[in-house]
Amino acid sequence: MSEILCRDLVRIFATDGVEVQALQGLNLTVEQGELVAVVGASGSGKSTLLNILSGLDTPTGGSAVVAGTDLLTMGGRDRVRYQRHTVGFVWQQTSRNLLPYLTAAENVGLPLELAGAGTRGERAARVAELLELLDVVDVAERRPAQMSGGQQQRVAIAVAVANAPRVLLADEPTGELDEATSVEVLDALRSVNHATGVTTLVVTHDPAVSEHVARTVQIRDGRTSTEVLRRTEVDEHGAERHVAEEFAVLDRVGRLQLPPDFVEALDLRDRVRLALEPDHVQVRPDRKESS
Ligand SMILES: Nc1ncnc2c1ncn2[C@@H]1O[C@H](COP(=O)(O)OP(=O)(O)OP(=O)(O)O)[C@@H](O)[C@H]1O
Numbered sequence: 001m002s003e004i005l006c007r008d009l010v011r012i013f014a015t016d017g018v019e020v021q022a023l024q025g026l027n028l029t030v031e032q033g034e035l036v037a038v039v040g041a042s043g044s045g046k047s048t049l050l051n052i053l054s055g056l057d058t059p060t061g062g063s064a065v066v067a068g069t070d071l072l073t074m075g076g077r078d079r080v081r082y083q084r085h086t087v088g089f090v091w092q093q094t095s096r097n098l099l100p101y102l103t104a105a106e107n108v109g110l111p112l113e114l115a116g117a118g119t120r121g122e123r124a125a126r127v128a129e130l131l132e133l134l135d136v137v138d139v140a141e142r143r144p145a146q147m148s149g150g151q152q153q154r155v156a157i158a159v160a161v162a163n164a165p166r167v168l169l170a171d172e173p174t175g176e177l178d179e180a181t182s183v184e185v186l187d188a189l190r191s192v193n194h195a196t197g198v199t200t201l202v203v204t205h206d207p208a209v210s211e212h213v214a215r216t217v218q219i220r221d222g223r224t225s226t227e228v229l230r231r232t233e234v235d236e237h238g239a240e241r242h243v244a245e246e247f248a249v250l251d252r253v254g255r256l257q258l259p260p261d262f263v264e265a266l267d268l269r270d271r272v273r274l275a276l277e278p279d280h281v282q283v284r285p286d287r288k289e290s291s
Contacts, residue, residue, distance in 0.1 A: 002065075003167055003199040004030035004053065007252070009062035011048050011222075022048040024222035025062065027251045035193040035200040037209045040219035046203045049219070050171050053201065054089055055082045067166040067199075084115065088160030088198070090153065090189075092172035097156035098144045104155045105131065105140040111162040130158040133195055134188055150181040154188045161192055168192070170202045174209070186212045210244070217249070224249045225257040258283070 011023040022045045030036050040046045051057035052064055052071060064071040067086050074082060091097055098107045108130050112123045131137045134154040139147050147155065153173055160168055170189060174182035186202075186209065193200045202209065210216035216228040230244045248256045258268065266285050275282040 001032050002029050003032040003034075003067055004028065004201065005063070005065045006049075007063045009049075009052070009064055010060045011045075011052065011057070012060045022222055023052075023059070023062075025251070026219070026223050027249065028217060028224055030199055030201060032199055033193070033197045034215065035190060035202070035213055037202045037204060037213045037216045038219055038224075039204055039207055039209060039216055042205060044219045045222040046205070046219060047171070048222075050169055050201075050203050053167075054087055054169050055079050085163060086165055087167045087169055088163070088165035090156045090160050090168070090170040090173045092175040094144060094149065094152040094156060094176065097159060098152060100144050103141050103143055104136055104147065104151075104158075107144075107155060108158045108162055111159060115163050117163065126162070130162060131155075133192060134158045148181070149177045150184045153177070153185045157185075157188055157192055161196060161198055164196070164198075166199060168198045168200045170200070172204050172206075173202060174204065174206065179208075182206070182208075183212065220257060223257065226259065 006026055006028040009023050009026040009028075010021065013020045013022055026045065026049065028038075028049075038046060038049065048057070052059050053066060055071065055074070059072060066082075069078065069082050069086060099110070102110065105127050109123055109127045112118070112126060117123060118126070128137075131140050134157055136151055136154050136158065139151050139155070144152050144155075156173075157168075168189075173189065174185050177185060189200055189202060190213070192198065202213070210228050210230070214230050217224050218226040218228075225248070227247045227249055228244055229247065230242055233241045233243050235241060248259070250256045262268070268283070268285055271286045273284040273286055275284070
């Protein structure tokens with residue numbers, strides 16, 4: 001079952017009579033339990049998408065359904081419930097994720113307390129379980145300022161999944177970290193996804209993230225354009241090999257975006273010639289045949 005389903009999602013911002021189409025008919029499907037990275041350059045619409053999926057913003061058109069909640073029609077009370085129980089967030093700025101005057105354990109315990117989950121003992125057991133899962137038991141009694149950036153983000157992931165949301169949204173969770181620490185945080189997201197089955201969407205400008213996740217969706221000009229799927233193959237000698245394949249995204253009505261380097265290489269513009277071959281479609285420049 002699809003846990004995140006966006007169809008022809010449009011978000012138009014109008015400022016001083018000027019319209020900006022931040023999302024221009026975006027299509028995205030994430031299955032239950034999947035971990036997907038959405039990668040795009042600055043201005044491609046990543047934050048707009050994440051703000052919509054987290055219930056902070058409402059799309060102008062199209063449809064967006066997350067864990068069975070229709071984000072276009074949900075009312076005020078549904079929105080609060082959605083943000084508290086259905087989705088969890090990890091933001092780029094660690095200061096937005098953790099309260100500076102609470103220890104790691106207190107930060108993780110806070111959402112449980114606010115939700116009135118279980119008895120005090122049950123909550124303590126859940127905090128211990130989460131700190132263990134994120135491998136931050138050793139910093140349980142430290143405040144954020146006494147932890148490394150990677151530890152802060154791992155505690156932030158524990159906070160985000162404390163109330164067992166169905167979907168975990170992470171906005172540039174590695175944006176403020178060096179490469180080695182970024183890998184550590186991605187690994188942490190992967191183990192939480194694996195251990196709890198929480199559907200996870202990571203949004204980032206960093207194309208290197210695709211090396212660490214099974215599926216990466218590229219977003220360009222407010223639309224999903226290509227996908228990279230990675231899998232591990234075992235050869236006849238038992239050696240593991242990572243294979244990455246890139247696909248273009250085809251929407252429901254058959255539209256696709258050609259990669260810019262293809263367009264440039266053949267100087268494609270305005271219109272192209274299409275031909276259906278037995279097992280592929282040919283795209284050629286619209287040049288007059290010289291006789
Ligand atoms: N509140 C707003 N009002 C007007 N335009 C906006 C608003 N928010 C975003 N935009 C525009 O929409 C487009 C997409 O912006 P968005 O912030 O979603 O991109 P992004 O991929 O997250 O970029 P970055 O990585 O720089 O944050 C941009 O052209 C941006 O200027």
